[in-house]
Amino acid sequence: MGFLDHSTNNIIIDAVLTDAGRRKLADNNSSFKLAFFSLADDEVDYTIIQKFGRTVGKEKITKNTPIFEAQTQGALALKNRLLTLPDPTVIRLPTMSLGVGPGSLSGNTITLNRKNNPTIADVTVTQLIDSQTRIPDGTGDVMFTVFVPDRFLKIQDGNTLQVEPTTRIASYNVVKSASTSQGGSQASFILEVQEIDDTSFNVYGNGSTISTVVAVVGDQSGLRKEFMVDINKA
Secondary structure (H helix, E strand, O other), X not given: OEEEEOOOOOOEEEOOOOHHHHHHXXXXXXXXXXXXXXXXXXXXXXXXXXXXXXXXXXHHHHHHOOOOOOOOOHXXXXXXXXXXXXXXXXXXXXXXXXXXXXXXXXXXEEEEEOOOOOOEEEEEEEEEOOOOOOOOOOOOOOEEEEEEEOOOEEEOOOEEEEEOOOOOXXXXXXXXXXXXXXXXXXXXXXXXXXXXOHHHHHHOOOOOEEEEEEEEEEOOOOOEEEEEEEEEOO
């Protein structure tokens, strides 16, 4: 959903079904039901408030922020979901740290090989806040959605929700594997390299390496962690 025009006092809302929603509607078997919805602030640049202050900054954001049009590809929309918390005084939200074994991790990038080990990576994401004893209530997730480029990677023994036919982005359900001492959640899954032919390394990479992105999103909190995966031709 998006705003077509907010230059006047009239608010015009453009609501569209995603490609996945259209497929469920086309099934015509009563499986298409609107049960929940999410809001997001992907367009908002909050450094404006840091620069101009809360009062003037909020006014500039309201009047000058361009609004995205509605997206039919669910994987591209709602990257920064809004969240309602029990405690309205919360000023910091958790982040998600990345841990890997096996597989080579450097910064925010995992390196895998097409044929030679490691061809898999045991990935763990952990919710945390540095220098805090507990994360805010309402931000601990029970379920996570992992978005993986299906051309190059898959989640081993994963529960596939859907694969977008255009972008070939596959989404998987992952249940939290543990709770942290701060009250956050951990999720673990195994990334595995798909069968990739030599031509793909020329089309999607530099001939020897394909670089792609994997995203992990908490279903309850909307917290998002993105990281790079480099796949070597070796």
